[in-house]
Amino acid sequence: MFPYKTSIQFDRKSNQALYLQLSNQIIQLIKNQTLGANTKLPGSRTLAEQLNVHRKTIVACYDELLLQGWVESIPKKGTFVLSNLPVLKQHKLSDFGDVDLKKNSGFSFYKNSDLPEKPVKRDEDFMYLNDGISDGRLTPIDEIARTYRRISAKRSVFKHLSYGSVYGNDTLREVLVSYLNTTRGLNINKDNVLLTRGSQMGIWLSSQLLLKKDDIIVVGNTNYESADCTFLYQQAKLETVLVDENGIVTDEIEKLCKKQQIKAVYVTTHHHHPTTVTLSAKRRIHLLNLSKQYGFAIIEDDYDYDFNYNHAPILPLASHDTNGHVIYIGSVCKTVAPVYRIGYLIASKAFVDEAAKLRGFIDRQGDALLELTFADFIKSGDLDRHIRKVMKIYKQRRDLFCKLLKDEIGDFFQFEIPIGGMAVWVKLHPEYSWFTIAEVAKKYKLEIGNWQRYDRAKSSHNCIRIGFAAYNENEIYELINRLKKTIIEIKN
Incomplete structure (x- = not known):
């Protein structure tokens, strides 16, 4: 019996052919040295019976392994793992402790601290400030x-x-x-x-x-x-x-x-x-x-x-x-x-x-x-035509956003109503910090984002850019409400 039969698993619902599933698993056994050099593989009829697949599947698998250079076929003797196959040098998982090998490279490469990281994951129940993007729904x-x-x-x-x-x-x-x-x-x-x-x-x-x-x-x-x-x-x-x-x-x-x-x-x-x-x-x-x-x-x-x-x-x-x-x-x-x-x-x-x-x-x-x-x-x-349509909508959103920002929490912010674009340049009262706001806002599922990017020169102007175009009217009300709750908590 093939000693590694229990290592072979087939997914018969997969789109991948069974012979490819088998060849990939045998390659893995060779790579981790479970099947060493010169190991003789079972005959196609014998392995087909053991794995409960058609003999043609085994023949196709062996042909694939031969084509890729993992095995050699010796007439009248059988199919063997290639004799001169180099041993793949691998670290044991314990050598890395808790390091995830899928996240870390085995080689060095150059990094650049001037390039900022971009957000890759967003929670659906959070609201995220942006610096002025269009509304994809339009x-x-x-x-x-x-x-x-x-x-x-x-x-x-x-x-x-x-x-x-x-x-x-x-x-x-x-x-x-x-x-x-x-x-x-x-x-x-x-x-x-x-x-x-x-x-x-x-x-x-x-x-x-x-x-x-x-x-x-x-x-x-x-x-x-x-x-x-x-x-x-x-x-x-x-x-x-x-x-x-x-x-x-x-x-x-x-x-x-x-x-x-x-x-x-x-x-x-x-x-x-x-x-x-x-x-x-x-x-x-x-x-x-x-x-x-x-x-x-x-x-x-x-x-x-x-x-x-x-x-x-x-x-x-x-x-x-x-x-x-x-x-x-x-x-x-x-x-x-x-x-x-x-x-x-x-x-x-x-x-x-x-x-x-x-x-x-x-x-x-x-x-x-x-x-x-x-x-x-x-x-x-x-x-x-699209520009004319969204211009009217964005103007209404600008007016509503600026009105609510002024009426609801105007004591904390200074801004000029922009004559164009999709964002407002907002200055926070000097008594408060965007760092604090960013931390507290998370309680109310509001993400301020990387506000430091607006002051790379570190001039402490205490301003950030807040986009309005991507939010509909209900979302603008909700955004201002979450920002207001944040401010009230900090004030108190």
């Missing part, structure tokens, strides 16, 4: 799905299923040229457009091409954490300048330029992240003039251009750039839903060409079918 999923199915059903779709351009789908690039020239006042052609998987990829590609160790990039204080981390990952030096009610202070940038060579400036001109303020016209022109005079690049992250409640959107810096200094980055992820990873990087042809080469190594190409879907979604006017 996504026109039916329209997008219909368009995707229609495009996928075309006979010509097969040419889009193979490798394509590292620049992204040509149709969407052409549609974006028309759309951005019309809505953003740009003056570009297809050669100026590189499709990305969202704004963050655009920032990363730009940093790779612009920055090396000790190169200087200017950012606002405070600034978008993911951008800061991207630049630090390049070992660049971050010079921070003040951000006030008119946006990043360009006079401070000019002073820096007179002292040292600046390689780039990163700005969110429309709604500064995180404070939501808009860069004034005077400072926009000043920044463009500085870039020409001192030869630095401007990375303009226009992450939520479409959401303006009090006036028409302000044209980006890129629309006024006549010297090729602006790298304009945007996406439809924020506008429609984060899951649709469609973004763009707009710059000179020379820069786009180099960025496309680099993009080809980390993401060979985009999702051509999804990009064709969004080309149709934009060209048909569905995107503009």
Whole structure:
């Protein structure tokens, strides 16, 4: 009898064939040295009877083991575990104590403390503050799905299923040229457009091409954490300048330029992240003039251009750039839903060409079918209709959120009602700490999150960014209620 019969278990409900289940288990017995080198395996008929399977299953199993190089077949003698098989050196579990081998590597690798951890698990009964994301429930999923199915059903779709351009789908690039020239006042052609998987990829590609160790990039204080981390990952030096009610202070940038060579400036001109303020016209022109005079690049992250409640959107810096200094980055992820990873990087042809080469190594190409879907979604006017719809809803949510925040717990917070975007920049009364609020809020199933990311410079401004767009009216009432309970407990 096969001495390890009791070690063999079959799952007859599994989609995996029985011969593969058996071969995998025999391989495991060989790896852990239960079956040593030169061990003779039972004949196919004998093992089939012992394991209560068809003989063809055993024959197929042995063929699989032979094909993978675990056994050898010797004519007129039988099937044997390979004689020259190296012994797999393994640690005993006791060598690691309580360490979970599935979580820990047996090799060293580089870690980077500048890259923050992202939350991976969320409890359904908790409410989580966000820093301004769209409401996925408002996504026109039916329209997008219909368009995707229609495009996928075309006979010509097969040419889009193979490798394509590292620049992204040509149709969407052409549609974006028309759309951005019309809505953003740009003056570009297809050669100026590189499709990305969202704004963050655009920032990363730009940093790779612009920055090396000790190169200087200017950012606002405070600034978008993911951008800061991207630049630090390049070992660049971050010079921070003040951000006030008119946006990043360009006079401070000019002073820096007179002292040292600046390689780039990163700005969110429309709604500064995180404070939501808009860069004034005077400072926009000043920044463009500085870039020409001192030869630095401007990375303009226009992450939520479409959401303006009090006036028409302000044209980006890129629309006024006549010297090729602006790298304009945007996406439809924020506008429609984060899951649709469609973004763009707009710059000179020379820069786009180099960025496309680099993009080809980390993401060979985009999702051509999804990009064709969004080309149709934009060209048909569905995107503009969606924007008009959610604008009304988000404005109502902004007004309700700000009203409740002021009426219910206004003694503890200072804020300005944002003219656009999907979040409010909230300053806590100096007598209290976000650390305490974050701890107490958990009692009321409210997760404040990593509030420290808003003050990487450790200036103790006591502010965080709170999004409102992703919550419906009932959820806004509940969020403010949980925050109010938290504040009352701390106060008492």
